[in-house]
Amino acid sequence: xxxxxxxxxxxxxxxxxxxxxxxxxxxxxxxxxxxxxxxxxxxxxxxxxxxxxxxxxxxxxxxxxxxxxxxxxxxxxxxxxxxxxxxx
Amino acid sequence: xxxxxxxxxxxxxxxxxxxxxxxxxxxxxxxxxxxxxxxxxxxxxxxxxxxxxxxxxxxxxxxxxxxxxxxxxxxxxxxxxxxxxxxxxxxxxxxxxxxxxxxxxxxxxxxxxxxxxxxxxxxxxxxxxxxxxxxxxxxxxxxxxxxxxxxxxxxxxxxxxxxxxxxxxxxxxxxxxxxxxxxxxxxxxxxxxxxxxxxxxxxxxxxxxxxxxxxxxxxxxxxxxxxxxxxxxxxxxxxxxxxxxxxxxxxxxxxxxxxxxxxxxxxxxxxxxxxxxxxxxxxxxxxxxxxxxxxxxxxxxxxxxxxxxxxxxxxxxxxxxxxxxxxxxxxxxxxxxxxxxxxxxxxxxxxxxxxxxxxxxxxxxxxxxxxxxxxxxxxxxxxxxxxxxxxxxxxxxxxxxxxxxxxxxxxxxxxxxxxxxxxxxxxxxxxxxxxxxxxxxxxxxxxxxxxxxxxxxxxxxxxxxxxxxxxxxxxxxxxxxxxxxxxxxxxxxxxxxxxxxxxxxxxxxxxxxxxxxxxxxxxxxxxxxxxxxxxxxxxxxxxxxxxxxxxxxxxxxxxxxxxxxxxxxxxxxxxxxxxxxxxxxxxxxx
Numbered sequence: 001x002x003x004x005x006x007x008x009x010x011x012x013x014x015x016x017x018x019x020x021x022x023x024x025x026x027x028x029x030x031x032x033x034x035x036x037x038x039x040x041x042x043x044x045x046x047x048x049x050x051x052x053x054x055x056x057x058x059x060x061x062x063x064x065x066x067x068x069x070x071x072x073x074x075x076x077x078x079x080x081x082x083x084x085x086x087x088x
Numbered sequence: 089x090x091x092x093x094x095x096x097x098x099x100x101x102x103x104x105x106x107x108x109x110x111x112x113x114x115x116x117x118x119x120x121x122x123x124x125x126x127x128x129x130x131x132x133x134x135x136x137x138x139x140x141x142x143x144x145x146x147x148x149x150x151x152x153x154x155x156x157x158x159x160x161x162x163x164x165x166x167x168x169x170x171x172x173x174x175x176x177x178x179x180x181x182x183x184x185x186x187x188x189x190x191x192x193x194x195x196x197x198x199x200x201x202x203x204x205x206x207x208x209x210x211x212x213x214x215x216x217x218x219x220x221x222x223x224x225x226x227x228x229x230x231x232x233x234x235x236x237x238x239x240x241x242x243x244x245x246x247x248x249x250x251x252x253x254x255x256x257x258x259x260x261x262x263x264x265x266x267x268x269x270x271x272x273x274x275x276x277x278x279x280x281x282x283x284x285x286x287x288x289x290x291x292x293x294x295x296x297x298x299x300x301x302x303x304x305x306x307x308x309x310x311x312x313x314x315x316x317x318x319x320x321x322x323x324x325x326x327x328x329x330x331x332x333x334x335x336x337x338x339x340x341x342x343x344x345x346x347x348x349x350x351x352x353x354x355x356x357x358x359x360x361x362x363x364x365x366x367x368x369x370x371x372x373x374x375x376x377x378x379x380x381x382x383x384x385x386x387x388x389x390x391x392x393x394x395x396x397x398x399x400x401x402x403x404x405x406x407x408x409x410x411x412x413x414x415x416x417x418x419x420x421x422x423x424x425x426x427x428x429x430x431x432x433x434x435x436x437x438x439x440x441x442x443x444x445x446x447x448x449x450x451x452x453x454x455x456x457x458x459x460x461x462x463x464x465x466x467x468x469x470x471x472x473x474x475x476x477x478x479x480x481x482x483x484x485x486x487x488x489x490x491x492x493x494x495x496x497x498x499x500x501x502x503x504x505x506x507x508x509x510x511x512x513x514x515x516x517x518x519x520x521x522x523x524x525x526x527x528x529x530x531x532x533x534x535x536x537x538x539x540x541x542x543x544x545x546x547x548x549x550x551x552x553x554x555x556x557x558x559x560x561x562x563x564x565x566x567x568x569x570x571x572x573x574x575x576x577x578x579x580x581x582x583x584x585x586x587x588x589x590x591x592x593x594x595x596x597x598x599x600x601x602x603x604x605x606x607x608x609x610x611x612x613x614x615x616x617x618x619x620x621x622x623x624x625x626x627x628x629x630x631x632x633x634x635x636x637x638x639x640x641x642x643x644x645x646x647x648x649x650x651x652x653x654x655x656x657x658x659x660x661x662x663x664x665x666x667x668x669x670x671x672x673x674x675x676x677x678x
Contacts, residue, residue, distance in 0.1 A: 027298065034297055041153070045172050048155075055166045055250045060323035076641065077570055083646060 147301060152285030155245055156266050157310030159259055159273075159280070161319040162352070162531045166250060168259045168273065170266065170282075173246035174228035176219040182238030183210055191234055198231050199223075221264050222246040245282075247273075251319055253361040254326040257377040258317055258529075261364035270375060272529070275477045276313055283308040314531040316352030321345055321639050326357040328634040329612070333359050336617035336627050342379040343631065344512045345639055346609040348519035348600065351527045351536040353474070354608065354639065356380075356509075378613070380472070383482040383505040387581035388441045388624070389598045389611075390501035392550050393514060394450055395438060397462045399546045403453035406435040406549050416444040419493025423447050439556040441563045441578060443500045450499030451492065459498065460487035465541045466514035466524055468506050474529050482506035501579065511598050512611035518554065519606035522547040551575055555603050558629075564597060567629035569637040571647035573603035576610075576632060578624035583616070592616045597628035601636045604648040610635050
């Protein structure tokens with residue numbers, strides 16, 4: 001065996017090992033990406049749910065109920081309203 | 089003779105024929121060739137079958153979920169949204185027959201069905217059966233924790249409508265498969281619908297995803313839809329209609345609020361309504377969007393339109409004096425008024441809602457063709473193009489078929505039909521100084537160009553006449569709104585029952601506000617009020633007043649009427665401003 005063959009063999013071995021390593025890394029990254037995607041979906045859902053919840057808590061029916069019954073507020077009427085005009 | 093050994097006797101020499109070994113050789117060669125061919129076939133052209141087998145073992149198709157678009161109101165508030173839910177599936181050949189009783193009991197209570205019903209479902213012949221759909225994720229998690237073999241969870245979506253009844257007729261609802269069934273959910277199904285994607289992955293022995301093979305279809309979320317509806321105004325309109333229907337023991341009611349500048353529909357309320365979050369027990373009565381799908385004889389609400397034609401022609405002016413009298417005979421039956429009037433000006437004909445006056449103006453000055461042209465120009469007899477399912481056109485019969493008696497009655501709103509929505513739309517002509525505005529239910533806040541159908545002069549004159557309707561002496565004093573000048577027209581129409589007019593009525597009020605610079609058109613209809621009065625001025629006008637007042641305040645429209653205003657601007661001298669603020673404090677302390 002001459003030197004050229006030996007060098008090539010070594011190169012081949014290095015390539016083979018780095019291929020294995022790269023594949024391993026690809027798998028790991030893929031799993032991480034997969035997890036991140038699931039997380040993203042979850043957060044998206046969570047956001048939608050919170051948006052819905054916020055809307056539910058801020059809907060007119062509830063505001064009216066709370067204002068009238070808990071805070072004892074009354075509807076505004078024009079003669080008790082002060083209108084401010086923007087400076088021209 | 090040469091001696092021959094026993095073992096070498098030529099008689100014992102077997103001479104095998106040559107062909108037998110050849111045959112053997114050939115057969116062996118042939119079989120090996122066959123094997124080779126087969127191997128070649130499996131490796132090459134016939135590979136697909138085995139590849140498919142291999143793929144089935146290691147690859148899976150996974151769905152990439154996509155959600156249906158949200159529906160938002162004009163301020164970006166959610167009025168319909170899809171949240172994740174689970175469907176509970178039983179794979180009946182996997183569910184053990186001797187399932188522990190306590191597990192069945194727990195599952196039944198989580199699914200909110202009876203134990204016997206659940207057992208029946210589990211005994212079902214079908215291999216897989218939905219136990220329940222659209223289950224709350226938390227409950228689904230508890231079901232999963234029971235760890236019953238053969239009970240699986242599937243992802244799906246459930247639609248939520250935070251505004252419930254108030255918005256039901258506008259948004260509509262979807263079915264369990266997330267397909268629109270009514271309202272905007274149905275008419276905008278194409279844009280709202282979600283298109284789930286699909287991807288192919290490699291899984292390991294335990295079913296975990298190891299590698300992506302390909303994304304076969306990208307998931308496409310549905311587009312969000314922003315409506316012109318203002319959920320606050322919608323809510324208050326719905327409440328106003330609801331309380332009026334209850335107060336007058338009426339059958340139903342509806343109201344519509346239009347923005348005259350942008351042509352946007354701000355509210356579209358109907359009562360009775362339904363809860364779109366709970367789609368059981370829905371009946372046709374509740375589902376009807378009366379504002380758009382019910383046509384009725386518009387009655388007196390059409391008088392301003394008829395008289396506008398005469399004003400536009402210059403045939404009459406608001407001050408033209410007319411002899412009214414107790415009855416007016418056109419055709420077989422005389423036309424009468426609720427109260428007999430002697431003489432009225434044209435303005436008073438509107439103010440008092442005189443049938444005779446309107447009929448006389450029409451008969452003396454207008455041709456059927458002119459009337460037909462105008463009614464058609466303001467949208468009567470044509471379905472409004474706002475992309476709503478089931479919006480009706482109403483009827484305006486061809487003018488060449490009108491007999492004089494028809495013409496006289498059509499002039500004050502009998503013998504033609506329209507939906508409340510069409511009446512409201514026609515009234516935008518008066519609000520926009522003679523222009524008919526194209527309407528939309530999607531948010532588009534820019535001021536729209538209208539189609540001119542009347543001169544500004546006529547429209548303004550009519551607006552002022554309509555204001556007198558709400559002033560003392562008019563038919564709808566109850567339409568007065570604190571802080572704002574309003575105008576409109578009452579309507580009380582006998583309902584057609586079979587072939588004739590029965591004893592039930594519809595009360596309407598259609599109008600606009602504020603008169604000085606109209607911002608909104610509001611039309612209200614109460615169907616079959618029975619408690620006490622059935623007149624539009626008594627039943628529908630107060631609803632109009634409530635809606636107008638609250639809507640204009642919501643829209644921050646400055647009051648324009650006689651109520652003492654306290655407007656502060658930087659031009660007011662300082663002492664007046666402080667004085668005003670003090671008055672205000674006093675007022676607030678009261």
